[in-house]
Amino acid sequence: MxxxxxxxxxxxxxxxxxxxxxxxxxxxxxxxxxxxxxxDEPGPGFIENALIKARHASRVTGLPAIADDSGLVVPALAGxxxxxxxxYAGKDANAANNNLKLLTDMAxxxxxxxxxxxxxxAVAVVSADDxxxxxxxxxxxxxxxxxxxxxxxxxxDPLFTPGTEGCSAAELPAAVKNKLSHRGLxxxxxxxxxxxxx
Numbered sequence: 001m002x003x004x005x006x007x008x009x010x011x012x013x014x015x016x017x018x019x020x021x022x023x024x025x026x027x028x029x030x031x032x033x034x035x036x037x038x039x040d041e042p043g044p045g046f047i048e049n050a051l052i053k054a055r056h057a058s059r060v061t062g063l064p065a066i067a068d069d070s071g072l073v074v075p076a077l078a079g080x081x082x083x084x085x086x087x088y089a090g091k092d093a094n095a096a097n098n099n100l101k102l103l104t105d106m107a108x109x110x111x112x113x114x115x116x117x118x119x120x121x122a123v124a125v126v127s128a129d130d131x132x133x134x135x136x137x138x139x140x141x142x143x144x145x146x147x148x149x150x151x152x153x154x155x156x157d158p159l160f161t162p163g164t165e166g167c168s169a170a171e172l173p174a175a176v177k178n179k180l181s182h183r184g185l186x187x188x189x190x191x192x193x194x195x196x197x198x
Contacts, residue, residue, distance in 0.1 A: 002026045007057035007067035009038040010086075012154030013183075020178055020187040021066070024194060029063075036060045046071065046083060046121035051133060059128035064198075066190065068122040070183060072156045074144065076113040077105055085156070095155050099148060102159060106144055116160065117141045120182040122190045126198060134193040138185030142169075153177060 004026045008014050014030050021028050039056045041049040046069040053067035071085035081088035081102065089097035106114065117139050124134040140162060148158035150170025157169035162180060169177060178184040 003063050004028050005031055005034055005036065005057045005061045005063045005065045007031050007036070007053040007065050010154075013068075013070070016174075016178065016183060017066075017068070017187065019174070020184055021191065024191055028066075031057045031061070034061045034063075041069065041083075043069075044083070046119060047123070047135065049083060050121045050123040051125075054123045054125045054133065055128045055130075058125050058130075064124065064126045066122065066124045068120050068183065068186060070118065070120040072102075072116055072118055072160070074102075074106070074116045076109055076115070080105070099156060099159055102144065102156065103146070114144045115141070116144050118156075118160065118182040120186040122183075122186040124190055124194055124198075132197075134190060134197060136186040136189035136193065138182040138187075138189070140180065140182040140185070 006014060006017055006028050008017065009032060018028050036057050039053060041052060043049040043052055049069035050067045054065040057067065058065040069083065071082050073079050073082055081098070087093055089101040120138040122136045142160050142162040145159050145161055145168060149168040150158050152172065152174065153170045160169045161167065162169065165172060
């Protein structure tokens with residue numbers, strides 16, 4: 001069976017992506033099992049950071065790698081938290097800290113000013129020096145709630161409602177979220193590209 005390294009240290013993302021990538025039929029190994037440490041993500045955008053992570057994991061392991069860089073974008077906050085979503089409240093922030101900062105920064109915003117979207121830029125490299133990485137982009141539009149709801153998912157899920165489902169992302173069954181979400185959409189595209197080009 002073809003092996004593939006998943007370049008993430010985020011346990012929530014890891015669980016989600018292993019399910020999303022299961023149709024490939026590859027053995028998807030988390031980078032932590034292969035001695036790959038997290039790497040800094042100094043890129044100015046999602047695509048640069050995803051490539052940094054994928055190339056690093058592939059270089060250390062010698063395996064093809066998949067990585068994504070994801071975040072929440074709130075237009076009324078000039079695109080924040082954006083690429084800083086995981087560390088919005090500071091370098092050592094956790095999800096609760098980030099959610100509290102987001103609610104504080106959005107206090108008083110109503111209606112259309114609470115619109116937001118999740119974005120996932122996913123990449124796959126066959127080697128660390130792959131000159132033609134595969135790229136996929138997923139967006140999931142919705143609104144930021146005024147208080148958290150639900151206990152599923154991770155990150156900003158308790159504050160994000162896609163609108164179509166009448167609940168927060170943290171209240172959705174995993175199978176529904178995986179079908180609708182930014183990461184789900186990006187992984188569907190990436191799987192098709194891997195099947196076509198690899």
